[in-house]
Amino acid sequence: MTNTTKKYRFLLIQAFDLPAGSKYMHRATDGPKESRLMNHETLVDILADVDWELHRGPLTTYGDWPVESREEFGLVAAGRLPIVREACESGKFNGIVLLGGGEPGFQESREIARPFGIPVVSCAFAQMHYASTLGNKFSVIDLTEIHNMYYYDLVVRHRFDRRCASIRNLESPFPRPPHTEGLIPRKEKEKILRGERCEILESAVTAAVEAIEEDGAEVITFGCSGLFFLRPFLAQRLQALGWDVPVLEGYQCAITLAKSMVDLKVCASGLTYPPDRPKKWRRKKVF
Numbered sequence: 001m002t003n004t005t006k007k008y009r010f011l012l013i014q015a016f017d018l019p020a021g022s023k024y025m026h027r028a029t030d031g032p033k034e035s036r037l038m039n040h041e042t043l044v045d046i047l048a049d050v051d052w053e054l055h056r057g058p059l060t061t062y063g064d065w066p067v068e069s070r071e072e073f074g075l076v077a078a079g080r081l082p083i084v085r086e087a088c089e090s091g092k093f094n095g096i097v098l099l100g101g102g103e104p105g106f107q108e109s110r111e112i113a114r115p116f117g118i119p120v121v122s123c124a125f126a127q128m129h130y131a132s133t134l135g136n137k138f139s140v141i142d143l144t145e146i147h148n149m150y151y152y153d154l155v156v157r158h159r160f161d162r163r164c165a166s167i168r169n170l171e172s173p174f175p176r177p178p179h180t181e182g183l184i185p186r187k188e189k190e191k192i193l194r195g196e197r198c199e200i201l202e203s204a205v206t207a208a209v210e211a212i213e214e215d216g217a218e219v220i221t222f223g224c225s226g227l228f229f230l231r232p233f234l235a236q237r238l239q240a241l242g243w244d245v246p247v248l249e250g251y252q253c254a255i256t257l258a259k260s261m262v263d264l265k266v267c268a269s270g271l272t273y274p275p276d277r278p279k280k281w282r283r284k285k286v287f
Helices: 070-090 106-116 123-134 145-157 185-193 199-215 225-240 250-264
Strands: 008-013 050-055 095-098 120-122 138-142 164-169 219-222
Touching: 008 070, 008 250, 070 095, 070 106, 095 106, 095 250, 106 120, 120 123, 120 250, 123 138, 123 145, 123 219, 123 250, 138 145, 138 199, 138 225, 145 164, 164 199, 185 199, 185 225, 199 219, 199 225, 219 225, 225 250
Parallel strands: 008 050, 008 095, 095 120, 138 164, 138 219
Antiparallel strands: none
8 A cells, every 4th residue: 555644544355366268347447556557547536545456356166157146146146255255354455346236245344343443434335325415306327127137136135126216227338258248348348438329328218217207316326337328428418407406326435435424433333233142132123
C-alpha cells in the first residue's frame, strides 16, 4: 500500500477469478490494479481519498466461465471467505468491499469481519439501500433469467421486496459452454465510446422506461456487475427522454457506503452476527 496516512484503507475483492487462458475471460486480469478494476474511470473521484488494494477473488472451481447460477455463486462464496479472514487478520484494512452484483459470501464475510470491527459491504446491498433513500421504489436491470431469480432472493433477504418495483430481464448471458456467443461488457462499452449502436444499451433503455411507466420505479439499479458500465450512458439516455431518474451502480454505492461506516465508526451488529459465546444473548427472536 502506498499511503497509510489515508483515512480509508480498503480491500476490494473480485467475486471470482477465471483460470489463465479461459476463452470466457470478460475483464483484464493482468497489469496495474486500475486496469483490472472494471470501469475504474468512473471511480477515480470516489477512490481518490482511499488507499486501496484489489484482490483477484477466488479461482473458480466449477469451470472457466463467469458465475451466474446459485451453485456457482455458492462455490465462489466459499472461496471468498479465507480471503476476507486473511485481510481482517492482516491489520492493513479498515473496510472490505465485495465486488460483483451477486455479492457471494456477503453474510458470512460480515460475520468474519465483525470481531475485528471492520465493515464489509457489497454491491447489491449498497445499491438497494441508497436507492431506497432516493425514491419510493427502485427497479433492477439484470442480465439473465437464472441471475434474475438469484437476485430476487437477495432483494427478499435484504428486506427490500416492498421497495423493489421489479427486476427487468435483458436475457443477455455471458458466453459459457456450450455457447460461445454472449455479452462481453468491455466490447459493448467500446462500441458506445466509438459512437456505434449498442444493443445491450438499447435494451436497457427500453427496460428502464418500462420499469418507470409500468412498474412505478423511481430509481434504476443494476443486478449483475457486468452491466455496471451502462450507468452513465443509461442515465444520459433517460435524461434525454425527459426522465429525471437516478441511475445507480454497485461499485460506487459499495465504496461510498464503506466510507460512511468508517466515518460513523460502525460495522455489523453483534446481535445480527453473534460470536460463538456471546456475553449477552436473547431468549427469543421475534419477526
